[in-house]
Amino acid sequence: xxxxxxxxxxxxxxxxxxxxxxxxxxxxxxxxxxxxxxxxxxxxxxxxxxxxxxxxxxxxxxxxxxxxxxxxxxxxxxxxxxxxxxxxxxxxxxxxxxxxxxxxxxxxxxxxxxxxxxxxxxxxxxxxxxxxxxxxxxxxxxxxxxxxxxxxxxxxxxxxxxxxxxxxxxxxxxxxxxxxxxxxxxxxxxxxxxxxxxxxxxxxxxxxxxxxxxxxxxxxxxxxxxxxxxxxxxxxx
Amino acid sequence: xxxxxxxxxxxxxxxxxxxxxxxxxxxxxxxxxxxxxxxxxxxxxxxxxxxxxxxxxxxxxxxxxxxxxxxxxxxxxxxxxxxxxxxxxxxxxxxxxxxxxxxxxxxxxxxxxxxxxxxxxxxxxxxxxxxxxxxxxxxxxxxxxxxxxxxxxxxxxxxxxxxxxxxxxxxxxxxxxxxxxxxxxxxxxxxxxxxxxxxxxxxxxxxxxxxxxxxxxxxxxxxxxxxxxxxxxxxxx
DNA sequence: CGGTTGTTTGAACTGATTCAATCTGTGTGG
DNA sequence: CCACACAGATTGAATCAGTTCAAACAACCG
Numbered sequence: 164x165x166x167x168x169x170x171x172x173x174x175x176x177x178x179x180x181x182x183x184x185x186x187x188x189x190x191x192x193x194x195x196x197x198x199x200x201x202x203x204x205x206x207x208x209x210x211x212x213x214x215x216x217x218x219x220x221x222x223x224x225x226x227x228x229x230x231x232x233x234x235x236x237x238x239x240x241x242x243x244x245x246x247x248x249x250x251x252x253x254x255x256x257x258x259x260x261x262x263x264x265x266x267x268x269x270x271x272x273x274x275x276x277x278x279x280x281x282x283x284x285x286x287x288x289x290x291x292x293x294x295x296x297x298x299x300x301x302x303x304x305x306x307x308x309x310x311x312x313x314x315x316x317x318x319x320x321x322x323x324x325x326x327x328x329x330x331x332x333x334x335x336x337x338x339x340x341x342x343x344x345x346x347x348x349x350x351x352x353x354x355x356x357x358x359x360x361x362x363x364x365x366x367x368x369x370x371x372x373x374x375x376x377x378x379x380x381x382x383x384x385x386x387x388x389x390x391x392x393x394x395x396x397x398x399x400x
Numbered sequence: 401x402x403x404x405x406x407x408x409x410x411x412x413x414x415x416x417x418x419x420x421x422x423x424x425x426x427x428x429x430x431x432x433x434x435x436x437x438x439x440x441x442x443x444x445x446x447x448x449x450x451x452x453x454x455x456x457x458x459x460x461x462x463x464x465x466x467x468x469x470x471x472x473x474x475x476x477x478x479x480x481x482x483x484x485x486x487x488x489x490x491x492x493x494x495x496x497x498x499x500x501x502x503x504x505x506x507x508x509x510x511x512x513x514x515x516x517x518x519x520x521x522x523x524x525x526x527x528x529x530x531x532x533x534x535x536x537x538x539x540x541x542x543x544x545x546x547x548x549x550x551x552x553x554x555x556x557x558x559x560x561x562x563x564x565x566x567x568x569x570x571x572x573x574x575x576x577x578x579x580x581x582x583x584x585x586x587x588x589x590x591x592x593x594x595x596x597x598x599x600x601x602x603x604x605x606x607x608x609x610x611x612x613x614x615x616x617x618x619x620x621x622x623x624x625x626x627x628x629x630x631x632x633x634x635x636x637x
Numbered sequence: 638c639g640g641t642t643g644t645t646t647g648a649a650c651t652g653a654t655t656c657a658a659t660c661t662g663t664g665t666g667g
Numbered sequence: 668c669c670a671c672a673c674a675g676a677t678t679g680a681a682t683c684a685g686t687t688c689a690a691a692c693a694a695c696c697g
Binding site (some may be wrong): 230232233234235236238239240242243252254255256259260286289292293294296297299300301303304305306307308309310311312313317352353389392394396397399 | 467469470471472473475476477479480489491492493496497519523526529530531533534536537538540541542543544545546547548549550554589590626629631633634636
Binding site (some may be wrong): 581583594597598601 | 643644
């Protein structure tokens with residue numbers, strides 16, 4: 164099967180991304196020209212620890228980043244993902260979450276201070292930021308439903324659908340290069356990796372997906388959307 | 401035991417609340433003078449259905465409101481709470497969540513349009529809004545850890561601690577008038593009401609709480625914080 | 638008083654975890 | 668090219684936390 168390069172692999176540009184979502188050119192330019200460094204982050208290495216200051220704006224150009232927390236006994240929960248074209252806004256005080264790469268990622272990092280200055284000069288950015296955080300809140304809420312109310316099969320199915328959608332892949336036609344290990348899927352869906360493995364086997368046995376290593380093709384896209392009760396509306400912002 | 405009136409019962413004023421969190425007076429005044437109506441919402445009656453337009457700003461003066469969603473099979477999950485002094489911002493398109501009162505609530509409702517106008521005239525509000533949504537995101541993340549990684553006892557304990565904190569109650573000294581039914585606690589923590597009931601009985605048996613109807617006193621505040629691995633930092637915004 | 642809403646309890650069941658072992662693929666250095 | 672190490676995937680068996688279903692009980696309200 165021929166597969167387009169997903170955004171996760173190609174890398175996306177900041178200014179172009181901002182204009183695409185409707186930001187006016189001068190504001191997008193100002194953000195693009197903000198002082199920043201480009202950082203390559205390796206998966207599962209510590210990048211930003213929970214509790215450290217988070218006085219930076221970040222923009223993901225390629226790869227996938229995640230925010231994670233852990234409960235008292237050290238069990239890890241991934242609470243948010245950032246795909247290429249998405250960003251991480253600064254937190255006022257020290258953040259309660261850590262940052263890591265899911266897959267090798269290339270990100271732009273600027274200072275919160277510079278960012279605040281640009282926003283002040285271009286107030287139109289506020290509306291854009293507002294949409295951004297709204298979308299993130301929607302996704303958080305959907306994840307909460309996922310962890311709180313769906314069984315393990317539905318949770319994994321839902322994550323697969325969401326991942327395909329956020330990678331810009333049409334599950335009905337294209338296959339998905341899964342960026343996660345089963346342990347990471349467990350950390351997102353609140354399970355153990357052992358069970359995630361069994362769910363995958365079961366999804367394949369039921370003819371919903373086919374696997375070749377980490378390549379997932381959706382043998383029955385509509386059915387897997389149903390199983391995961393995936394309604395993509397919440398992703399539209 | 402003598403108990404202070406919690407904020408949930410007294411009602412709080414918009415302008416005063418805004419000034420208290422650092423908004424400048426003219427902006428707070430402008431928001432306070434925005435055209436609005438005051439609505440009384442009864443618990444568990446439909447108030448705003450999922451999928452309906454959400455072109456309103458709301459401010460909770462008393463009671464507690466919740467955002468809820470349901471998965472495919474109709475199992476309900478409460479994804480966010482709004483205590484007095486907190487607000488609900490408009491969503492750009494139709495919201496994927498519904499709104500309901502947890503306890504009888506009194507809320508102020510204004511139009512998104514008027515709100516946008518005021519924000520435009522007082523750009524300083526943006527910083528305030530930004531802190532607001534950051535705090536909400538933090539809480540969402542914490543809830544995700546709660547549902548995804550903690551066992552049922554810890555989930556309930558954590559919710560009790562969070563609720564006390566958000567009601568402005570010091571668990572070590574004051575008792576908490578629990579605003580939730582056990583079913584609602586189940587909807588927040590992703591369980592069944594049957595199990596929530598057992599958890600309560602167990603918490604009481606272990607000497608962590610004492611109950612008189614819905615009045616909860618924390619017999620061992622430090623220990624219940626530990627059991628729920630409650631670190632209140634995430635509430636500070 | 639009767640109706641409604643919420644709480645409590647029991648018994649049977651099941652989905653997911655835990656622990657442990659094995660297998661597979663990939664990369665590294667000799 | 669092989670040996671080795673390592674990370675991730677897979678499988679099995681025992682156990683347990685939480686669900687489901689059903690019924691009883693308590694409190695409240697018009």
